[in-house]
Amino acid sequence: MAKAKTYYYCSECGYQSSSWLGKCPECGKWNTFTEEVVQAATSTKSKTHTLSEASKPKLIREVSTSETKRIPTLCGEFDRVLGGGIVPGSLLLLGGEPGIGKSTLLLQTALSIPGRKILYVSGEESEQQIKMRADRLNQEGGAECYVVSETVTQRIMEHVEAVKPDLLIVDSIQTICTEAIDSSAGSISQIRECTAEFQRYAKESGVPVLLVGHITKDGTLAGPKVMEHIVDCVLQFEGDRNYGYRLLRSLKNRFGSTAEIGIFEMHGDGLREVANPSEFLLSQRDENLSGCAIAATLEGARPMFIEVQSLVSSAVYGTPQRNANGFDFRRLSMLLAVLEKRCGFKLGAKDVFLNIAGGIRVSDPAIDLAVACSILSSNVDIPISPRYCFAAEMGLSGEVRSVSRVEQRIAEADRLGFEKIFVSKYNARSLNKKRFGIEIVEVSVIEDAFRALFA
Numbered sequence: 001m002a003k004a005k006t007y008y009y010c011s012e013c014g015y016q017s018s019s020w021l022g023k024c025p026e027c028g029k030w031n032t033f034t035e036e037v038v039q040a041a042t043s044t045k046s047k048t049h050t051l052s053e054a055s056k057p058k059l060i061r062e063v064s065t066s067e068t069k070r071i072p073t074l075c076g077e078f079d080r081v082l083g084g085g086i087v088p089g090s091l092l093l094l095g096g097e098p099g100i101g102k103s104t105l106l107l108q109t110a111l112s113i114p115g116r117k118i119l120y121v122s123g124e125e126s127e128q129q130i131k132m133r134a135d136r137l138n139q140e141g142g143a144e145c146y147v148v149s150e151t152v153t154q155r156i157m158e159h160v161e162a163v164k165p166d167l168l169i170v171d172s173i174q175t176i177c178t179e180a181i182d183s184s185a186g187s188i189s190q191i192r193e194c195t196a197e198f199q200r201y202a203k204e205s206g207v208p209v210l211l212v213g214h215i216t217k218d219g220t221l222a223g224p225k226v227m228e229h230i231v232d233c234v235l236q237f238e239g240d241r242n243y244g245y246r247l248l249r250s251l252k253n254r255f256g257s258t259a260e261i262g263i264f265e266m267h268g269d270g271l272r273e274v275a276n277p278s279e280f281l282l283s284q285r286d287e288n289l290s291g292c293a294i295a296a297t298l299e300g301a302r303p304m305f306i307e308v309q310s311l312v313s314s315a316v317y318g319t320p321q322r323n324a325n326g327f328d329f330r331r332l333s334m335l336l337a338v339l340e341k342r343c344g345f346k347l348g349a350k351d352v353f354l355n356i357a358g359g360i361r362v363s364d365p366a367i368d369l370a371v372a373c374s375i376l377s378s379n380v381d382i383p384i385s386p387r388y389c390f391a392a393e394m395g396l397s398g399e400v401r402s403v404s405r406v407e408q409r410i411a412e413a414d415r416l417g418f419e420k421i422f423v424s425k426y427n428a429r430s431l432n433k434k435r436f437g438i439e440i441v442e443v444s445v446i447e448d449a450f451r452a453l454f455a
Helices: 078-081 102-112 127-137 153-163 190-206 228-231 277-281 329-341 365-380 406-416 444-454
Strands: 005-008 031-037 092-097 116-122 145-149 167-171 211-212 234-239 243-254 263-265 270-273 292-300 302-314 321-326 351-355 388-391 419-424 437-445
Touching: 005 190, 031 234, 078 243, 078 263, 092 102, 092 190, 092 228, 102 116, 102 127, 102 211, 102 270, 116 127, 116 153, 127 145, 145 153, 145 444, 167 190, 167 234, 190 211, 190 228, 277 302, 292 329, 292 365, 302 365, 302 406, 321 329, 329 351, 329 365, 351 365, 365 388, 365 444, 388 406, 406 419, 406 437
Parallel strands: 092 211, 092 234, 116 145, 116 167, 167 211, 292 388, 321 351, 388 419, 419 437
Antiparallel strands: 005 031, 234 243, 243 263, 263 270, 292 302, 302 351
């Protein structure tokens, strides 16, 4: 029997050491090494490798570029993020907070794929629990979906050989272990080895494998960073528990773009696709209120219109308060400094609160002008028409800068019935305004927008 050995692994990057180290030489983090017992290899005989026809080097011009036929999931938002469907032989990793809906999304997807044999392996729930969720989803066409509760990779592969599925789903990788390593499930060595086993199976059989991964309190995927390098696609499922909206992002995709985003709404009977997110993210109100502005943003390649809400009031205490929900707090501080220094608006002694309606987080710099105008609207207590929208970035000198894909934003604003859209004059130079029915207002500095709105 092989002798067990003890190794130390960095919980951040997976670096292996025979002794404990205070600082990881690979990633530079301190106090990240954990001790794990790993069984040594049972054989030290050298293996003779023979070159197969598929492994021989080829000239790049001789490599076939025929497009691989994808497996459609019949979920438009999921297929959008993946780039058109699941690629055969790919390894996908889906991460997200506990209770956000990862298992619901994958089970709902498995039950909706027609004509495919699917094996759903759960290490966290029993078959009865999975059946209860399937009944709640009320999905048809799930007769070819097999479920099993198992945590050992060797026995999972036995079930795979018996079922011969077209798609394998493993929920979750942190609960799976292999008998080749003596450490407990969820350890760095177990996650790395189990992920490598599923990768070998996917590449050799051509069957795509979807893995569910837990995340840490910092929002990163639990386990070694090498796991994200092994998989072909890393998906992040996120959202606010107080809202029903869920966002599916692609952090890595070897078969498509990482700029796409899928939007879902959580209901009691599962997740529903949101085809037009602007209708849900724009609040419905009967009267115009100050401090509200509509921003034309892009999430990936999809234009969305969100409502920016601001509240500016006199500071009750000595130090003014600053708070931002769904927007970068440091960027809010920068915009307030620009309005104070370059534009002469006295906001230094006032409380400023900013909120992005709908509970989503936006990082697109094109909402800068909408944020600035909503703050000025609340400051002077003059409402902005809900039929106006904004798409421009602000610079440190107070200038209004151009943004990418402005024609796509304008076309979407025209389709939704907006009357005016405020853009940078540098964007407007290359626009054919006759193509759009909406009025395009050109601004070069923030004072131009202020005069056009509140003069």
